[in-house]
Amino acid sequence: MTTGNALIAQGGGPTAVINQSLVGAIIEARRHGAIKQLYGARHGVRGIVGEDLCDLARVTTAELERVARSPAAALLSTRDKPDDAYCESILRMFKKYDVRYFFYIGGNDSADTCHILSVFAQHSGYDLVILHIPKTIDNDLLVTDHCPGYGSAARFVASAFAGLALDTRALSGVYIGVVMGRHAGFLTAASALARRFEDDGPHLIYLPERPFDREQYVTQVEETVTRYGRCLVAVSEGIVDASGEPLTASLLPSEERDAHGNVQLSGTGALGDALREWIQSALHIRRVRCDTFGYLLRSFLGVVSPIDAVEAREVGAHAVRFAVGTGESGSVSIDRVGDYAVAYSLQPLTAVAGKTKQVPDAFIGDDGATITPSFLDYAKPLVGALPVYDHLPFHPVVKR
Amino acid sequence: MTTGNALIAQGGGPTAVINQSLVGAIIEARRHGAIKQLYGARHGVRGIVGEDLCDLARVTTAELERVARSPAAALLSTRDKPDDAYCESILRMFKKYDVRYFFYIGGNDSADTCHILSVFAQHSGYDLVILHIPKTIDNDLLVTDHCPGYGSAARFVASAFAGLALDTRALSGVYIGVVMGRHAGFLTAASALARRFEDDGPHLIYLPERPFDREQYVTQVEETVTRYGRCLVAVSEGIVDASGEPLTASLLPSEERDAHGNVQLSGTGALGDALREWIQSALHIRRVRCDTFGYLLRSFLGVVSPIDAVEAREVGAHAVRFAVGTGESGSVSIDRVGDYAVAYSLQPLTAVAGKTKQVPDAFIGDDGATITPSFLDYAKPLVGALPVYDHLPFHPVVKR
Numbered sequence: 100m101t102t103g104n105a106l107i108a109q110g111g112g113p114t115a116v117i118n119q120s121l122v123g124a125i126i127e128a129r130r131h132g133a134i135k136q137l138y139g140a141r142h143g144v145r146g147i148v149g150e151d152l153c154d155l156a157r158v159t160t161a162e163l164e165r166v167a168r169s170p171a172a173a174l175l176s177t178r179d180k181p182d183d184a185y186c187e188s189i190l191r192m193f194k195k196y197d198v199r200y201f202f203y204i205g206g207n208d209s210a211d212t213c214h215i216l217s218v219f220a221q222h223s224g225y226d227l228v229i230l231h232i233p234k235t236i237d238n239d240l241l242v243t244d245h246c247p248g249y250g251s252a253a254r255f256v257a258s259a260f261a262g263l264a265l266d267t268r269a270l271s272g273v274y275i276g277v278v279m280g281r282h283a284g285f286l287t288a289a290s291a292l293a294r295r296f297e298d299d300g301p302h303l304i305y306l307p308e309r310p311f312d313r314e315q316y317v318t319q320v321e322e323t324v325t326r327y328g329r330c331l332v333a334v335s336e337g338i339v340d341a342s343g344e345p346l347t348a349s350l351l352p353s354e355e356r357d358a359h360g361n362v363q364l365s366g367t368g369a370l371g372d373a374l375r376e377w378i379q380s381a382l383h384i385r386r387v388r389c390d391t392f393g394y395l396l397r398s399f400l401g402v403v404s405p406i407d408a409v410e411a412r413e414v415g416a417h418a419v420r421f422a423v424g425t426g427e428s429g430s431v432s433i434d435r436v437g438d439y440a441v442a443y444s445l446q447p448l449t450a451v452a453g454k455t456k457q458v459p460d461a462f463i464g465d466d467g468a469t470i471t472p473s474f475l476d477y478a479k480p481l482v483g484a485l486p487v488y489d490h491l492p493f494h495p496v497v498k499r
Numbered sequence: 500m501t502t503g504n505a506l507i508a509q510g511g512g513p514t515a516v517i518n519q520s521l522v523g524a525i526i527e528a529r530r531h532g533a534i535k536q537l538y539g540a541r542h543g544v545r546g547i548v549g550e551d552l553c554d555l556a557r558v559t560t561a562e563l564e565r566v567a568r569s570p571a572a573a574l575l576s577t578r579d580k581p582d583d584a585y586c587e588s589i590l591r592m593f594k595k596y597d598v599r600y601f602f603y604i605g606g607n608d609s610a611d612t613c614h615i616l617s618v619f620a621q622h623s624g625y626d627l628v629i630l631h632i633p634k635t636i637d638n639d640l641l642v643t644d645h646c647p648g649y650g651s652a653a654r655f656v657a658s659a660f661a662g663l664a665l666d667t668r669a670l671s672g673v674y675i676g677v678v679m680g681r682h683a684g685f686l687t688a689a690s691a692l693a694r695r696f697e698d699d700g701p702h703l704i705y706l707p708e709r710p711f712d713r714e715q716y717v718t719q720v721e722e723t724v725t726r727y728g729r730c731l732v733a734v735s736e737g738i739v740d741a742s743g744e745p746l747t748a749s750l751l752p753s754e755e756r757d758a759h760g761n762v763q764l765s766g767t768g769a770l771g772d773a774l775r776e777w778i779q780s781a782l783h784i785r786r787v788r789c790d791t792f793g794y795l796l797r798s799f800l801g802v803v804s805p806i807d808a809v810e811a812r813e814v815g816a817h818a819v820r821f822a823v824g825t826g827e828s829g830s831v832s833i834d835r836v837g838d839y840a841v842a843y844s845l846q847p848l849t850a851v852a853g854k855t856k857q858v859p860d861a862f863i864g865d866d867g868a869t870i871t872p873s874f875l876d877y878a879k880p881l882v883g884a885l886p887v888y889d890h891l892p893f894h895p896v897v898k899r
Contacts, residue, residue, distance in 0.1 A: 113666050118891075138896060152896040162892055169888035171665035178670065178786075195899055262798030265571035266513050270578065274794070293800060367775075368768010368791055375767075386578075391768055393790030394674070398662030400693060401886045402801070486801045488569035491518075492562055496538060496552040499595055 101226055101426050103199030104136040105419075107155065110143035110205035110212070111178070113171035114248030115403045116411035117234045120204050121174060122167035123415025124232065125155050131423045134200060143177035143205070144212060148188040152196070167412065170398040172204075180208055186215050193220075193227060200228050200422050204415070206235035206246075207453055210430055214452035217428045230418040231430035231448060234411070236397045239283035241454045242446045243432040247414050248397075250407030250481035252279075253289035255396040256333075257482055261293035264300040264331050265488060272386025273320060273330045273378055276301075277371045279396060281337040281345075284308055284458045285478075286396070288470045290333035292478055293485050300331030307337035308458050309467040311346060316374075317381045319468050324384065336370060336391070346370055367391070404483040410441065417443040439480035501626055501826050503599030504536040505819075507555065510543035510605035510612070511578070513571035514648030515803045516811035517634045520604050521574060522567035523815025524632065525555050531823045534600060543577035543605070544612060548588040552596070567812065570798040572604075580608055586615050593620075593627060600628050600822050604815070606635035606646075607853055610830055614852040617828045630818040631830035631848060634811070636797045639683035641854045642846045643832040647814050648797075650807030650881035652679075653689035655796040656733075657882055661693035664700040664731050665888065672786025673720060673730045673778055676701075677771045679796060680735040681745075684708055684858045685878075686796070688870045690733035692878055693885050700731030707737035708858050709867040711746060716774075717781045719868050724784065736770060736791070746770055767791070804883040810841065817843040839880035 105128055109117060128134050137155040140146035158166075166173045181189065193201065201216065203209050210231040220227035233240050236252035256278055267274045278287040284306025291301055302323045305311055323330040338346050350369040371389040379387045414431045421431065429445040430452075436442045462474035505528055509517060528534050537555045540546035558566075566573045581589065593601065601616070603609050610631040620627035633640050636652035656678055667674045678687040684706025691701060702723045705711055723730040738746050750769040771789040779787045814831045821831065829845040830852075836842045862874035 109669075113669050115662075121891075139891075141893075150898045153891075154894040154896050157894040158892050162889065165887065165889035166891050168886065169665060169890075170662045172669040173665075173889075173891035176669040258800040258802075259795050261800040262515075262570045263794060265569060265573075266794060266798040269509075269513050269572040269576040367789075368772055372768050388794060389767075390791065390793030390795060392795065394663060394666060394788060395659050395790060395792065395795065398666040400658040400661040400888060402658075486568065487565065488800060489562065489565035489573075490569075491521075491539075491553075491566050491573035492558050493541075494554040494557040496554050498550045 100133050100423070101199045101228055102133045102135070103197045104138060105134045105200035105202065106138040106140055106147065106198045107174065107202045108140040108143045108146065108204070109172040109174045109176050110203060110209040111176060112236065113176060113398050114234050114236050115170045115251035115398060116247055116408050117204060118169055118173045119167045119408050119411035120232050120234060120247060120415035122163045123412040124202050124419050125163060126160070127416040127419035129156065131419065133423050138196065138198065139174050142175045143179065144181050144185070144189060145177045145179050147192050148185065150192065170400060181212050181215070186219050189216060190219050190223065190225065194225060199226060202230045202232055202418055204232040204234050206237070207240055207451060207455060210448060210451040211453040213428070214448040217448060228422045228426055229428040229448070230422045231451060232415055232418045233430060236286060237280055237283050238285035239455045239457070240451055241456045242450050244435040244441065245433060245481055247407060247411035249285060250404035250483070251402065252286055252396045253292065253478060254404045254482045255399055255402045256286055256289040257292035257485060258402065259392065260290040260301055260331070260333060261485070261488060264294070267300065267329050267331050270386065271329045272388065273324065273332070273384055275332040275334060275371060275374050275389040277334050277336050277389065277391040279392065280307060280335040282307055282455050282457060284335045287333050287335040288458060288462065288474055289478060289482065291470055292475065292482055295488065296490065298327050301333040302327065302330050303332045303468045304470055305334045305338050305468060306458055306463065307335045307339055308463060310341045311338040312341070313377060317377060320378055321382055334374060404481060406481060406483055413443060421445040500533050500823070501599045501628055502533045502535070503597045504538060505534045505600035505602065506538040506540055506547070506598045507574065507602045508540040508543045508546065508604070509572040509574045509576050510603060510609040511576060512636065513576060513798050514634050514636050515570045515651035515798060516647055516808050517604060518569055518573045519567045519808050519811035520632050520634060520647060520815035522563045523812040524602050524819050525563060526560070527816040527819035529556065531819065533823050538596065538598065539574050542575045543579065544581050544585070544589060545577040545579050547592050548585065550592065570800060581612050581615070586619050589616060590619050590623065590625065594625060599626060602630045602632055602818055604632040604634055606637070607640055607851060607855060610848060610851040611853040613828070614848040617848060628822045628826055629828040629848070630822045631851065632815055632818045633830060636686060637680055637683050638685035639855045639857070640851055641856045642850050644835040644841065645833060645881055647807060647811035649685060650804035650883070651802060652686055652796045653692065653878060654804045654882045655799055655802045656686055656689040657692035657885060658802065659792065660690040660701055660731070660733060661885070661888060664694070667700065667729050667731050670786065671729045672788065673724065673732070673784055675732040675734060675771060675774050675789040677734050677736050677789065677791040679792065680707060681737040682707055682855050682857060684735045687733050687735040688858060688862065688874055689878060689882065691870055692875065692882050695888065696890065698727050701733040702727065702730050703732045703868045704870055705734045705738050705868060706858055706863065707735045707739055708863060710741045711738040712741070713777060717777060720778055721782055734774060804881060806881060806883055813843060821845040
């Protein structure tokens, strides 16, 4: 059995339940004799190379439970994507602090970092067990049925659209909501999860998995307005044109790219303003509104899927168990084994690292602007029960 | 005692608890013999002149309770602001249906409609009791201590900023959130209500009550970043320049005005994009993000202040009691009589109609970019208890 110190860090965008995984891992790690010191690195890999470490053994269980209920990376996060030299620095620090277990909570970029590190460690003959603890609101990791963090963010999106459906019903017109999601439309698809009545909306849902056509969009909105007197639209920020280029890229005066080479899509209203303008100029509808949800959905205080919180905790705990029990590196996967029940398994890092899962074809309607009942079956258990809203029954009075 | 039929309608923007007032009024109205038929008009005053009426007596209590818990005007709403001819039409319909009690749930524009109607009825010698039932997320009505709908929308804003504070703490940089509020900054001020730690943010809060100066804004953001390594900013969509002109008006290519002559401020990302761009170009900070909250905060499913829901119900019920009991027209006011306790009173329509309350000077810091503890004392009871978040206690490891 590998014996030595362990280090935990968090990378990438925060989620509502990422700290559940952190606390799950810490509490489980304390039970295992193979783990001596338990370090936390602040700001992810940046805190490792900068030796910005803290002693997680000194945090009380009561403190941990409060942190677990708090959104956004409590160990603080980073967007750094380590290159080879960076990974060498990390490994040097691991050797210096006798770190034999590394738990990295993050998305597919973080899994990639884990993979590179594990290869480096192997080459240098250093005994190191690396566990990727998945988290991402985008739900875009391969292998796992779904990702911790998605259920809570999806709950936000569903709750927002349920209210906006009633709002648009009350005041008519067209409303467009732009939702996070670069390559995968899982979050945008969640806009339909709280829909109760056939005419509630969102009536149109555009995902990055299908090319977005401006003419078709205008036509589909027009048809919906004709039918229902209003139209509620959900759009992924990552929608692409026929050539596969993100629409936002062509709308922004200057592109901003992060360390991973990604165009910055969030934190700008440009796409929403264009989507609104196209409807207003083509259809001359008086009331056309658009909001870009942006960062609200990933750390909103109090909007948490109960099942997401439980699973995030479990994924953190299982990471430690798998690491100590098998001595193998890997990524923790949530496997759906019932309706609804899950099991946890250890998967090779290479199966997850740097790869992206998209919304499967079976979840997308033939018109490219709706989602199927299969998606609802898939996603509803992840979001948990939502408040039940209702329309006022209409008993018309005969005109005098 | 005035005896005849009653009519209820909802006007203006939806809120999370506007249906509590509707249901409060309906259930109370059923108890009074002075009220014969109980009509609802769909889409506010538009449904009155269009004779789009429904029979509210036929809705069951169980149905009403589900509606009460639903956000956004269940009777459907309107942005119509009746002129004299429109008011004459309404009065004609009231006579036709023997409406002697009119309950209009809305903001100060709706109160204005109530006032005009009451004058017209008096002039024509028609016995009509008109009750304005206040609602507005903006909290900008005179006389009343606060408005039903504000507490729930403020709860959304507080919850959003609490999460964004943790998010910005995890990833650093500058985050700007643009919040609804044309003339009054009550909603934007609510961004501070969930703040626990001194460095949590929002660090800067800009309201429409103080002229916004771009240079000063950049300087204040720079100072905050120097101090905390990050900056969280809350901005009202209605912020004005030194001449009193809304900043959004100068940023939009074409102005859109509603029937009330107001420039359209919501549903566009223009202000947010400018606020972000000004920081990026002046300070060269890598990570600057801005979101415009838009319409999410007024009808989000499940984010409701418990006290707001109770008071909205009470305000609806008291409107009926005051109307039948006194035979006088007026607006229902919530009067703070304890810490925290309220009473309800009937106020003249003229005290509320068409007038706007702003955030008092005592609630705004001398620097024009913060709010005072007095505001927190005022607003915290309205929002209700929020989930408690926490930072991870930091026990540093000595560098080797």
